[in-house]
Amino acid sequence: MLARVLVIDDDPALLRSHERLLSHWDWSPVTASTAHDALAKARTLRPDLILTDLVMPHANGLDLLHWLRDDPALCDIPVIAMSEGVPDRNNPVLRDFDDVLAKPVSGLQLTGAIDRVLRERSAWHTEHSAEP
Numbered sequence: 015m016l017a018r019v020l021v022i023d024d025d026p027a028l029l030r031s032h033e034r035l036l037s038h039w040d041w042s043p044v045t046a047s048t049a050h051d052a053l054a055k056a057r058t059l060r061p062d063l064i065l066t067d068l069v070m071p072h073a074n075g076l077d078l079l080h081w082l083r084d085d086p087a088l089c090d091i092p093v094i095a096m097s098e099g100v101p102d103r104n105n106p107v108l109r110d111f112d113d114v115l116a117k118p119v120s121g122l123q124l125t126g127a128i129d130r131v132l133r134e135r136s137a138w139h140t141e142h143s144a145e146p
Contacts, residue, residue, distance in 0.1 A: 016042040017132055020061035022052040022078065023096075024070040032065065035121050041128070049073035053081050056088055063132055065124075068097040068114075079110055092131045 019041050023029045029045050036043040044059055046052035049066070050073055056064065064082070068075040075095050082088045092112040096119055108114050112131045115123060 016040060017062040017128075018042045018044060018059060019128060020044050020046065020052060020055055020059065020064045022046045022049065022064070022066040022070070022075070024048065024067060028067075032124070035124065036128075039125050049075065049078040049081075052078055056082065056091065057085075060088075061091060063128060063135075064091055064093045065128065066093060066095055067117075068095045076107060083110065092135050094127055094131060 019036055021029060021032045021036070021043050022045070023032065024047055026047070029047065033043045033045055044055055044061060046055050049070060052064070052066065055061075064078075066075040066078055075093075079093050079095075082091060082093060093110075094113045094115065095108065095111045096115045096117050097108075098117050112135075113127045115127055
């Protein structure tokens, strides 16, 4: 089964680039250009992972993360943020993301992070579903 990845970025060129890359790696990308559109798509499609730009107009990636974590149906979806420059992983604002990548993100970094987060999430669910 292909993992469905919801990709959010307000830059159309980056959105297309990420969509092509994920398709090439046999993931099923779904795109959105705003946090509000992404939330609606997440509710409808229940993606396996969300990859979001951190800085967007109107509502940003952090807003989206809070909306997802506050929704019992969506709170377990892993979220990777992308941010300009080198992110400070000790920043408490970024702590709730499953990973934070510095833009520009190479294809190898992006696919490696997605693969790692999906594997970690799968292992966690396997381990906890086996508990009595």
